[in-house]
Amino acid sequence: MYFMARTPTTSDAFNAVAEPQRRRIIDLLASGERSVNDIAAALKMRQPQVSKHLKVLREVGLVSARGEGQHRLYSLNSEALRPIYEWVSPYEKYWRESYERLEQLLGRLQSQLSADDRENPTDPVAH
Amino acid sequence: MYFMARTPTTSDAFNAVAEPQRRRIIDLLASGERSVNDIAAALKMRQPQVSKHLKVLREVGLVSARGEGQHRLYSLNSEALRPIYEWVSPYEKYWRESYERLEQLLGRLQSQLSADDRENPTDPVAH
DNA sequence: ACATTATATTCCTATATGGGAATATGTCAA
DNA sequence: TTGACATATTCCCATATAGGAATATAATGT
Numbered sequence: 388m389y390f391m392a393r394t395p396t397t398s399d400a401f402n403a404v405a406e407p408q409r410r411r412i413i414d415l416l417a418s419g420e421r422s423v424n425d426i427a428a429a430l431k432m433r434q435p436q437v438s439k440h441l442k443v444l445r446e447v448g449l450v451s452a453r454g455e456g457q458h459r460l461y462s463l464n465s466e467a468l469r470p471i472y473e474w475v476s477p478y479e480k481y482w483r484e485s486y487e488r489l490e491q492l493l494g495r496l497q498s499q500l501s502a503d504d505r506e507n508p509t510d511p512v513a514h
Numbered sequence: 515m516y517f518m519a520r521t522p523t524t525s526d527a528f529n530a531v532a533e534p535q536r537r538r539i540i541d542l543l544a545s546g547e548r549s550v551n552d553i554a555a556a557l558k559m560r561q562p563q564v565s566k567h568l569k570v571l572r573e574v575g576l577v578s579a580r581g582e583g584q585h586r587l588y589s590l591n592s593e594a595l596r597p598i599y600e601w602v603s604p605y606e607k608y609w610r611e612s613y614e615r616l617e618q619l620l621g622r623l624q625s626q627l628s629a630d631d632r633e634n635p636t637d638p639v640a641h
Numbered sequence: 642a643c644a645t646t647a648t649a650t651t652c653c654t655a656t657a658t659g660g661g662a663a664t665a666t667g668t669c670a671a
Numbered sequence: 672t673t674g675a676c677a678t679a680t681t682c683c684c685a686t687a688t689a690g691g692a693a694t695a696t697a698a699t700g701t
Binding site: 422 | 677678688690
């Protein structure tokens, strides 16, 4: 294939959850099974749009539908989020480490300041 | 605005990392600063494409460039991945829980089987 | 000034959206 | 069968790609 445009949303979970509305749907389904109209009402979306998003989510295995009856109950398959978690979670330690460095620095600055205060105290309520 | 097409890749980190090549760039930068050509060589990509991807990553704050000189050294700002981590990590417990349930079930099945064996032993090597 | 090297930008094009609107399909109940 | 309701699909359209190729811009060394 000569032309490779933007990766389709159905190519993997990363692309599927890039769309904010689909993340809202996933978040809603985390609390349990829901019908299409339930989802549409809860998220204030139109039914066809919800159906279309659910189709994308189904194609990447993020949700599955139970019951071919009048209502179709969609449920979350959180396992499909695993590749995202496994890719991103190793990075968590980086910002946690830099936060801890900041905390330590702040602690050192504070003890430095109180040492200065004892040597050269200033009146907290200047008149 | 009347028409809202697919969310731009520069709208947030979710959309930026949906592209696999950009994830490769991020993974490479995790090991330290790199110049554009370094990245292109390491990942076997063409330089203009790398520059374009870096532009997207810059616009969402995922990388920053140091030095306006001949070489520009790009470095990762992992903090920008935090929204992704914070969105996805609560789901980790779901599949861990279902894994633990499977493990427990397997354990119960195994002890059940050994109990059956003691009551009704079978020859492991039937001739 | 000039060549060299590094990086960024522009133009091109096939593809893929996502929402609105309308419609089709499917299922149940009387 | 005929409604009534739930869900899926189709068409439209403006927007946004991502890579290839060529070119522009920028900084450095001699």
